[in-house]
Amino acid sequence: xxxxxxxxxxxxxxxxxxxxxxxxxxxxxxxxxxxxxxxxxxxxxxxxxxxxxxxxxxxxxxxxxxxxxxxxxxxxxxxxxxxxxxxxxxxxxxxxxxxxxxxxxxxxxxxxxxxxxxxxxxxxxxxxxxxxxxxxxxxxxxxxxxxxxxxxxxxxxxxxxxxxxxxxxxxxxxxxxxxxxxxxxxxxxxxxxxxxxxxxxxxxxxxxxxxxxxxxxxxxxxxxxxxxxxxxxxxxxxxxxxxxxxxxxxxxxxxxxxxxxxxxxxxxxxxxxxxxxxxxxxxxxxxxxxxxxxxxxxxxxxxxxxxxxxxxxxxxxxxxxxxxxxxxxxxxxx
Amino acid sequence: xxxxxxxxxxxxxxxxxxxxxxxxxxxxxxxxxxxxxxxxxxxxxxxxxxxxxxxxxxxxxxxxxxxxxxxxxxxxxxxxxxxxxxxxxxxxxxxxxxxxxxxxxxxxxxxxxxxxxxxxxx
Numbered sequence: 001x002x003x004x005x006x007x008x009x010x011x012x013x014x015x016x017x018x019x020x021x022x023x024x025x026x027x028x029x030x031x032x033x034x035x036x037x038x039x040x041x042x043x044x045x046x047x048x049x050x051x052x053x054x055x056x057x058x059x060x061x062x063x064x065x066x067x068x069x070x071x072x073x074x075x076x077x078x079x080x081x082x083x084x085x086x087x088x089x090x091x092x093x094x095x096x097x098x099x100x101x102x103x104x105x106x107x108x109x110x111x112x113x114x115x116x117x118x119x120x121x122x123x124x125x126x127x128x129x130x131x132x133x134x135x136x137x138x139x140x141x142x143x144x145x146x147x148x149x150x151x152x153x154x155x156x157x158x159x160x161x162x163x164x165x166x167x168x169x170x171x172x173x174x175x176x177x178x179x180x181x182x183x184x185x186x187x188x189x190x191x192x193x194x195x196x197x198x199x200x201x202x203x204x205x206x207x208x209x210x211x212x213x214x215x216x217x218x219x220x221x222x223x224x225x226x227x228x229x230x231x232x233x234x235x236x237x238x239x240x241x242x243x244x245x246x247x248x249x250x251x252x253x254x255x256x257x258x259x260x261x262x263x264x265x266x267x268x269x270x271x272x273x274x275x276x277x278x279x280x281x282x283x284x285x286x287x288x289x290x291x292x293x294x295x296x297x298x299x300x301x302x303x304x305x306x307x308x309x310x311x312x313x314x315x316x317x318x319x320x321x322x323x324x325x326x327x328x329x330x331x332x333x334x
Numbered sequence: 335x336x337x338x339x340x341x342x343x344x345x346x347x348x349x350x351x352x353x354x355x356x357x358x359x360x361x362x363x364x365x366x367x368x369x370x371x372x373x374x375x376x377x378x379x380x381x382x383x384x385x386x387x388x389x390x391x392x393x394x395x396x397x398x399x400x401x402x403x404x405x406x407x408x409x410x411x412x413x414x415x416x417x418x419x420x421x422x423x424x425x426x427x428x429x430x431x432x433x434x435x436x437x438x439x440x441x442x443x444x445x446x447x448x449x450x451x452x453x454x455x456x
Contacts, residue, residue, distance in 0.1 A: 262444075293368035
């Protein structure tokens with residue numbers, strides 16, 4: 001059975017509303033929510049709009065459990081400045097993991113191998129973040145042997161079925177995909193941008209005010225505006241195409257978007273639970289959301305594209321498929 | 335219009351100072367968004383969440399007045415706090431487009447954890 005992991009912005013009212021819709025509409029595939037932890041302990045790959053204290057995490061986890069939903073705390077900063085490897089850092093993470101475990105949290109998502117190693121001491125699931133950049137059976141095997149219960153693979157290989165199949169066959173743990181991340185394929189900013197986000201969402205801030213606050217984001221948006229084919233090349237997965245991944249043994253799917261609004265999250269949850277969406281693909285992508293006001297990528301016109309992408313060698317200058325598809329499916333809104 | 339915006343900024347700062355003490359409004363603006371929303375927004379320093387809660391009605395009324403003066407229907411009024419803190423950094427009134435009426439202002443819960451909803455037109 002397919003399992004959907006839903007982003008939770010962090011405030012209790014949002015959790016209640018997400019679960020209410022899931023139950024009222026019988027969205028049975030939804031079995032987990034995830035939210036950011038406290039920036040006091042660690043930053044995160046996304047902005048943190050809420051800093052839940054342990055009592056709140058406990059209260060929300062209890063509520064989720066009453067409704068048959070698991071709670072996942074996302075602590076996937078890609079850089080802590082080495083703090084976690086200091087004695088102080090070790091003590092802090094040990095204390096925090098122990099408290100999360102006492103609060104009933106089911107899983108913790110981390111990017112750093114050291115934290116995966118530490119999580120072996122707790123019954124909570126160790127989930128490897130997509131920010132560990134697992135993009136090969138070799139690296140997947142490493143995290144599997146380190147003690148991971150679940151690996152979220154690098155979204156860059158979402159359309160590399162040979163690698164995905166290889167990873168599924170190489171590991172004993174489960175494999176998870178993020179379905180609606182719209183980052184540039186093989187993004188040149190990816191490592192730098194997530195390092196920046198990790199610092200900005202933590203107490204470990206840059207020492208001086210930023211002069212070019214989010215160079216990577218601004219550049220990313222501009223690149224796509226000049227070359228909208230990049231939007232089609234991104235590794236998002238249409239709701240209708242989940243079955244293709246089930247066929248190779250992947251049944252865990254995560255929606256991205258914990259910094260987005262409650263109703264947007266609920267809409268995406270519906271589309272992926274029903275595996276059907278009639279509209280602008282940019283409306284269901286976590287990022288770059290602002291482009292949905294300018295560009296319309298018709299999901300219906302992308303039907304069948306997965307058949308090409310499954311076997312595509314990704315040598316774009318020799319192929320041209322995504323360029324042709326962009327001409328057919330993408331329009332500029334007036 | 336430019337004078338009205340400036341007057342709105344001054345009025346907001348002055349009234350907030352009367353209510354809670356030393357508040358600074360460095361910038362106020364009328365904006366139009368790509369989605370179709372329009373609005374009035376005031377950047378703030380010195381205002382905290384508990385003050386917004388205590389003076390919720392007065393602040394809401396004040397924002398409604400200023401918003402009307404710059405020709406923005408205040409359908410959705412909210413404060414945004416700095417994530418992870420109690421500092422309120424922006425007060426906004428918004429005349430909503432159809433999409434945002436549902437997606438941004440349509441949930442029972444605040445749309446995001448950093449947003450405190452002061453008024454929602456039903």
